[in-house]
Amino acid sequence: MAHLLLIEDDVAIRTTLVRSLRERGHAVAASHTAMDGLQTALTERPDLVVLDLGLPDLDGAELLRMLRAVSAVPVIVATARDDEDEIVRVLDAGADDYVVKPFTAAQLDARVRAVLRRGGPGRAEAPVVVVGGLRLDAGARTASLDGAPLELTPREFDLLHHLANRAGQVVTKRELLTEVWQVPYGGADKTVDVHLSWLRRKLGETAQRPRYLHTVRGVGIRLSEPA
Numbered sequence: 189m190a191h192l193l194l195i196e197d198d199v200a201i202r203t204t205l206v207r208s209l210r211e212r213g214h215a216v217a218a219s220h221t222a223m224d225g226l227q228t229a230l231t232e233r234p235d236l237v238v239l240d241l242g243l244p245d246l247d248g249a250e251l252l253r254m255l256r257a258v259s260a261v262p263v264i265v266a267t268a269r270d271d272e273d274e275i276v277r278v279l280d281a282g283a284d285d286y287v288v289k290p291f292t293a294a295q296l297d298a299r300v301r302a303v304l305r306r307g308g309p310g311r312a313e314a315p316v317v318v319v320g321g322l323r324l325d326a327g328a329r330t331a332s333l334d335g336a337p338l339e340l341t342p343r344e345f346d347l348l349h350h351l352a353n354r355a356g357q358v359v360t361k362r363e364l365l366t367e368v369w370q371v372p373y374g375g376a377d378k379t380v381d382v383h384l385s386w387l388r389r390k391l392g393e394t395a396q397r398p399r400y401l402h403t404v405r406g407v408g409i410r411l412s413e414p415a
């Protein structure tokens with residue numbers, strides 16, 4: 189059982205999903221506007237938020253950015269548009285997964301359970317990883333380099349943590365899209381490239397002069413301790 193918050197303005201969809209998710213054993217709170225949803229997410233602290241992108245008072249993607257500024261709660265976006273650019277945009281804005289309308293409560297419930305299994309500080313990887321001067325604490329979700337704190341977005345943290353957990357191994361972009369972004373087959377490699385370039389900047393390195401993040405041409409990325 190999980191404590192879910194459903195932010196959806198369509199009363200028929202909302203009523204059906206709330207009932208179906210409760211029947212599946214979840215505790216469900218619901219909001220019908222973005223601002224009420226944001227407020228409820230902060231006061232009720234749900235385990236996961238299901239967010240409709242088409243809300244009357246604010247674009248759902250904008251709400252996602254506001255929510256991400258204050259909370260790392262897992263978010264599944266519900267979109268009416270099966271549009272790859274839109275999906276990449278919301279995944280980049282910090283969504284953990286998405287469903288395309290119309291979807292069934294069973295499909296949503298499967299996504300909820302998958303996100304909760306792999307998501308959050310309780311994930312099965314080492315909670316504290318140290319590689320050279322780089323230190324990542326998945327419990328506290330803090331990172332530092334040579335003792336100085338790194339200001340990372342939730343996605344950057346997850347990306348760096350995934351690579352640091354596999355230090356010395358080459359990780360493919362496909363694996364990163366699947367494991368860090370949870371994008372099914374067919375996601376855009378450029379999403380990974382953009383986040384890697386931001387991470388490199390924060391780590392004070394470039395692709396041409398790498399210290400930790402090494403591009404292995406045609407294969408993927410390897411994080412390793414500087415020589």
Ligand code: CA
Pocket residue numbers: 196197198240241242243
């Ligand atoms: Ca809507």
